[in-house]
Amino acid sequence: MAKKESSFVNMVLTLFVVTAIAALTLGGVYTVTKEPIAIAKLLKIEKAISEVLPEFDNISEYKILPEGGSDSLTFFKATKNGEEVGTAIKTYTDRGFSGRVWIMVGLNPEGVINNTAVLEHKETPGLGDKMDKTKSDWSNQFNGKNPTEFKLKVTKNGGDVDAITAATISSRAFCDAVQRAYDEFKKQESRIKSQEPRVKNQESRVKNQEARTKK
Amino acid sequence: MNQLQNFTKGFIKDNPVFVLLLGLCPTLGVTTTAINGLGMGLATTFVLVMSNLVVSLIKNLIPDKVRIPSFIVIIASFVTIVELTMQAYTPALFEALGLFIPLIVVNCIVLGRAEAFASKNNIISSVIDGLGMGLGFAFALFLLGAVREILGSGAILSMKFIQGDGVLVFILPPGAFIALGYLIAIMNRLKKTT
Numbered sequence: 001m002a003k004k005e006s007s008f009v010n011m012v013l014t015l016f017v018v019t020a021i022a023a024l025t026l027g028g029v030y031t032v033t034k035e036p037i038a039i040a041k042l043l044k045i046e047k048a049i050s051e052v053l054p055e056f057d058n059i060s061e062y063k064i065l066p067e068g069g070s071d072s073l074t075f076f077k078a079t080k081n082g083e084e085v086g087t088a089i090k091t092y093t094d095r096g097f098s099g100r101v102w103i104m105v106g107l108n109p110e111g112v113i114n115n116t117a118v119l120e121h122k123e124t125p126g127l128g129d130k131m132d133k134t135k136s137d138w139s140n141q142f143n144g145k146n147p148t149e150f151k152l153k154v155t156k157n158g159g160d161v162d163a164i165t166a167a168t169i170s171s172r173a174f175c176d177a178v179q180r181a182y183d184e185f186k187k188q189e190s191r192i193k194s195q196e197p198r199v200k201n202q203e204s205r206v207k208n209q210e211a212r213t214k215k
Numbered sequence: 216m217n218q219l220q221n222f223t224k225g226f227i228k229d230n231p232v233f234v235l236l237l238g239l240c241p242t243l244g245v246t247t248t249a250i251n252g253l254g255m256g257l258a259t260t261f262v263l264v265m266s267n268l269v270v271s272l273i274k275n276l277i278p279d280k281v282r283i284p285s286f287i288v289i290i291a292s293f294v295t296i297v298e299l300t301m302q303a304y305t306p307a308l309f310e311a312l313g314l315f316i317p318l319i320v321v322n323c324i325v326l327g328r329a330e331a332f333a334s335k336n337n338i339i340s341s342v343i344d345g346l347g348m349g350l351g352f353a354f355a356l357f358l359l360g361a362v363r364e365i366l367g368s369g370a371i372l373s374m375k376f377i378q379g380d381g382v383l384v385f386i387l388p389p390g391a392f393i394a395l396g397y398l399i400a401i402m403n404r405l406k407k408t409t
Contacts, residue, residue: 004278025292030299
């Protein structure tokens with residue numbers, strides 16, 4: 001078969017056909033893999049939640065946009081037999097060495113860190129990626145610490161966290177993400193507490209009204 | 216040149232990394248561990264074989280002046296297919312290599328083989344060329360990854376054999392250049408004696 005001539009019509013036609021076929025194939029592959037990808041992502045989050053929290057049987061999920069943050073945090077409140085066992089918070093930081101880092105932080109009802117898991121990161125392999133539990137046990141130092149006493153900063157900045165060797169920026173980023181989760185957790189807690197008395201007031205107002213009508 | 220020579224040339228004589236010095240971006244980027252290098256090499260092999268196959272199939276239908284854009288579209292499509300499939304069915308592997316998969320598109324070894332070999336040869340030779348070159352690339356990446364892992368983290372295939380950290384520089388980009396330089400020197404010495 002002779003080689004096609006490089007005429008204008010030929011070139012346009014060839015490029016059109018090549019790109020059309022490529023687009024169709026990719027569209028097909030995307031549709032086929034869309035669901036498995038979504039499932040894989042969901043499984044990963046579920047796995048992370050069960051890693052960072054004690055045993056639970058029910059989870060309620062809600063999202064919160066933190067002040068000054070560019071993306072929302074996801075709270076997963078876990079209960080067992082109706083009793084709160086802890087909250088897993090999907091948090092992030094933009095202070096990573098190369099882009100955003102997503103971390104799942106598990107806090108027990110008092111705000112003590114139960115466990116952490118790295119969901120997604122682009123840190124340097126061999127250095128910053130030691131924040132991942134599969135690479136090193138560095139992040140275990142956060143477990144069982146209460147951020148009110150345990151300063152979430154690396155020792156170089158006057159905090160209590162031992163940084164990863166040669167990866168201070170990644171360690172700082174990790175602390176930043178945990179701190180963000182903790183701050184929002186505390187804010188939520190105080191909001192819930194401030195709401196409770198209001199409910200009580202309403203109840204007493206209703207009681208007062210009832211008493212008045214009885215009179 | 217018979218098919219066996221065609222296949223084996225990718226390992227020593229025309230090794231993409233040690234001799235042609237092509238595709239250095241993923242070579243230096245991913246080879247912090249042996250297993251990462253191997254994974255990247257195998258993913259590239261798949262893309263290389265598929266793109267060589269398609270390019271040699273349609274080589275007569277593509278006018279000369281638009282062959283490069285057409286090849287790039289074909290290669291990019293295969294890379295995206297690999298990326299989506301890995302993400303869907305092997306999430307663990309995707310996590311380790313995810314960053315580097317899109318880099319296969321800009322790996323000049325893939326375009327280089329499409330242009331220099333597949334667009335001039337028949338389907339069977341092209342597929343064998345892709346397989347040989349791809350596996351040669353994987354072999355080189357595995358070797359470089361192993362050297363860097365042993366020196367940099369004191370481990371091989373994620374199994375640690377020393378306490379603490381290794382020579383940190385080998386994990387960092389400069390270490391990749393140093394290790395690659397010595398490997399090329401050794402390869403050249405070996406080739407001279409045979």
